[in-house]
Amino acid sequence: MTTEVPILSTHGLCTGYGDFQALFSVDFEVMRGEVVALIGANGAGKSTLLKTIMGLLPSNREMVRHAGVSVGGSAPYQMVQKGFAMVPEGRRLFAGMTVEDNLLVALDHGRRNGTTTWTMQRVLDLFPALASMRKRLVEKMSGGQQQMVAIGRALLSQPEVLLCDEISLGLAPKVISEIYDSLPAITKAGTAVILVEQDVSRALAASNRLYCILEGRITLSGDSADVSREDVARAYFGANHAVA
Numbered sequence: 001m002t003t004e005v006p007i008l009s010t011h012g013l014c015t016g017y018g019d020f021q022a023l024f025s026v027d028f029e030v031m032r033g034e035v036v037a038l039i040g041a042n043g044a045g046k047s048t049l050l051k052t053i054m055g056l057l058p059s060n061r062e063m064v065r066h067a068g069v070s071v072g073g074s075a076p077y078q079m080v081q082k083g084f085a086m087v088p089e090g091r092r093l094f095a096g097m098t099v100e101d102n103l104l105v106a107l108d109h110g111r112r113n114g115t116t117t118w119t120m121q122r123v124l125d126l127f128p129a130l131a132s133m134r135k136r137l138v139e140k141m142s143g144g145q146q147q148m149v150a151i152g153r154a155l156l157s158q159p160e161v162l163l164c165d166e167i168s169l170g171l172a173p174k175v176i177s178e179i180y181d182s183l184p185a186i187t188k189a190g191t192a193v194i195l196v197e198q199d200v201s202r203a204l205a206a207s208n209r210l211y212c213i214l215e216g217r218i219t220l221s222g223d224s225a226d227v228s229r230e231d232v233a234r235a236y237f238g239a240n241h242a243v244a
């Protein structure tokens with residue numbers, strides 16, 4: 001019997017900002033092609049975990065593994081070349097550039113394994129709303145359209161793992177649905193997705209598994225179909241918080 005090696009795993013991951021420790025011994029794993037939700041309140045450490053995986057915050061080599069190989073502490077561009085791409089909170093598109101140019105940037109700086117799963121056409125098929133806007137400056141687009149560009153840009157770096165930081169923040173429900181509806185096509189292409197999400201119901205519905213984080217520590221992990229709302233509420237707010 002073979003045991004599948006996670007495409008991404010963290011092992012006793014600790015990190016912080018100067019003297020402030022933000023994450024405490026976080027064990028987290030993602031298998032190929034699955035959607036893993038990471039939920040928790042404001043300030044719990046969700047963005048910090050994504051940034052540490054991407055090499056934007058320090059970690060020891062053994063604390064982050066890519067397909068079983070220790071990669072912690074690699075520079076962000078090296079993580080992109082290994083197959084990790086982040087859709088950052090707030091999108092961080094290149095203002096003054098068109099949709100097409102924002103997308104093309106990623107084609108030149110992506111994973112170096114010779115395969116091109118994601119093409120410009122495939123991104124436009126995923127988000128048809130962008131097709132007629134290729135030449136538009138990104139700052140002239142709605143928040144939802146910008147989020148689609150941000151996801152498309154990340155996909156064009158050909159990731160094995162797509163790290164999404166609050167992609168629904170500030171968007172209208174209809175647009176959020178459109179964006180979440182794109183997830184099955186992304187995982188079908190073999191890309192695993194980490195979803196940082198504050199909306200617990202949406203996170204549970206969209207993911208195969210979930211982790212809950214509270215004050216820098218993982219307080220719950222499991223199959224999304226199996227965890228109860230009470231368990232999630234306890235893990236999300238802490239044991240002393242009354243469950244509604």
Ligand SMILES: Nc1ncnc2c1ncn2[C@@H]1O[C@H](COP(=O)(O)OP(=O)(O)OP(=O)(O)O)[C@@H](O)[C@H]1O
Binds near residue numbers: 020043044047
């Ligand atoms: N640049 C920074 N300098 C110092 N402390 C920071 C910095 N960024 C985040 N923190 C702190 O680290 C902890 C985790 O923050 P983080 O942004 O990871 O939380 P989060 O779960 O992503 O929350 P949010 O949903 O508000 O983004 C918080 O206590 C936060 O105040």
